[in-house]
Structure formats: C-alpha cells, structure tokens
Amino acid sequence: MQTRSFEQGLQLVIAMLSGLEKRPDLRADNHVLQRITQLGKLARKPGAEEDLSVREAFQAGEPSTTEAADRATGEPGKREKRADPQTFEELRTRVLAxxxxxxxxxxxxxxxxxxxxxAADLMFVGEAPGADEDMQGEPFVGRAGELLTKIIQTMGFQRSDVYIANVLKCRPDIPPGTSGNRQPTxxxxxxxxxxxxxxxxxxxxxxMVALGATAMRGLFGKTEPMKDMRGRWHSFNSIPVMATFHPSYLLRNQAMTEKRKVWEDMLQVLERLGHRISDRQRNYFLR
Ligand code: SF4
Structure with a gap:
C-alpha cells in the first residue's frame, strides 16, 4: 500500500513538473527536463532501469536509461563552449537556400x-540524407538513425547533447520511378x-565520429576498406576522428562481433572525451 502511495505521489510530482515544462514564462535546463522524462518512464515501469540492457537498446526500440542523465551533463567546461548562435543561424540560412x-x-x-x-563536444558525421531524412529535414531519422540514437544513448548521451550532420546536405537523386538511396559522388x-x-x-x-566509408571518403578522401579504417583515430583540422561502421551496416549484419566492434570504437570515443566508463559498459556485446 505504501509503495502504491509513493508511486501515486511520484506521478503527481512528475505531472506537476511536466506542466511547468510547457509554460512559456518558465525556463528549465534541458538536462533537468530529460531527467524528469526518465523518472516518468521508471515510475510507469518499475524495475525498468534494471531490465533495459544495452543489448536490448541496440536491438529493440527501448532507450537505454543507464547513466544517461548523469552523463548528459558532460564536463563542467563543456557548457562554457558556445558556437555563436547568430553565425550558426546565418550558416543554416545559407545552406537551406x-x-x-x-x-x-x-x-x-x-x-x-x-x-x-x-556546443557539443561530440559530433557524428554521416554521408548524405536518405528518403526519410529528405522528407523530415533531419539527419539519421530512419531505421539507421534509430540505431544511431540507441548507440548515443548507450554511450550515456541524448541526441540533443551531440551534433549530427552529413557530408552532403541534400539527398542524392535517383532515377524516376525507382526507390532507395544512392551514395553521393x-x-x-x-x-x-x-x-x-x-x-x-x-x-x-x-x-568526431565518422560513420561509414562514404563519410571517410568525404572527409579525408580515403578509399580504404572500412574494416581497415575503423577503430583508428584520424585527424580533421586537428580534431580527432574515430572511424566506425555506419549504423546501416549493423542493420544488415546483426552479428554480436560487429556490434562489439562499433561499441569498442565508442568506448575509445568516451575515453578520449574523458568520460567515466562503467564495468558494465565495458562488457557490452561480449559473450
Ligand atoms: S548538396 Fe549541393 S545543393 Fe545541396 S547544400 Fe550541398 S552544395 Fe548545396
């Protein structure tokens, strides 16, 4: 009975805080709102934090909540770094036109x-928009995008903590009457x-993380097989770039060994960012 009362009380608090989120006259830190959302999920699904393994997160549709809110805050210095919003918007306006x-x-x-x-510390770079991205105006929103989101969450971030962009900003054209996507030239x-x-x-x-061989070709002009480039650091204007498989490769090849390779690349990224890695995280996708 006590548990039930506690849950009801918690739901009330969550409902109240969620209501505040919608008020235009109040502002809240994005990370606080994310934490509230996660609390809501846990309250609706007791034990969810324990149940959600990263394996499930990579395979199914449930987001990993493991350390996400704590990691999302990043390093204290991160919040000091700000791209000039006006310049960034000017660039966006130019690109959109x-x-x-x-x-x-x-x-x-x-x-x-x-x-x-x-102002992200971590940036993912893909190759080009596909059909879903072209319709929605956002990179990585199709099935491969969902998987990328799971990877980001498994690392302990939210999509809104990192920056995601493609080398090519417009969808490569395909012949009329055909479907699918083509690689950019x-x-x-x-x-x-x-x-x-x-x-x-x-x-x-x-x-930065370069997702797939085409992104590597666009960034560096490299044409080596991805298996030779992934897992290694490259440098773009002095910024370290980890090359890893494109999420669509993992959709085609569901082998645990391939997931582990991508995860090992992401562990290197977390180490380079100076983020704490739990033992549990280190062991994901090991048999
Ligand atoms: S793909 Fe071509 S048209 Fe589209 S934004 Fe880039 S340069 Fe411009």
Missing part, C-alpha cells in the same frame, strides 16, 4: 542541415564539404 547542385535541388524536398547541440561531396567545414569550425567538437 543553397542551389550549387541543380540536379539535387530539383530532386530534394528539404536541405538537411544538421541537428543537435551547436566524390564531386557532390567536394561541392558541399565547405558547409560541413564551417559547421565543425563553429561547433569545435572535441571528438
């Missing part, structure tokens, strides 16, 4: 600029790369 590639302009629904925290990536460079200069991430 870009017509440098007429064949992509004719095909695209939206320009996919990027999403996340312009080197020429297309070369044309669009200055925008990514500007984003990186403004965000000044401490660490």
């Amino acid at each position: 870009c017509t440098k590639c007429p064949h992509l302009v004719a095909f695209r629904h939206t320009v996919v600029f990027g999403v996340g925290n312009p 080197p020429a297309e990536m070369q044309t669009c790369l200055p925008y990514l460079r500007e984003q990186i200069e403004l965000i000044q991430p401490k660490v």
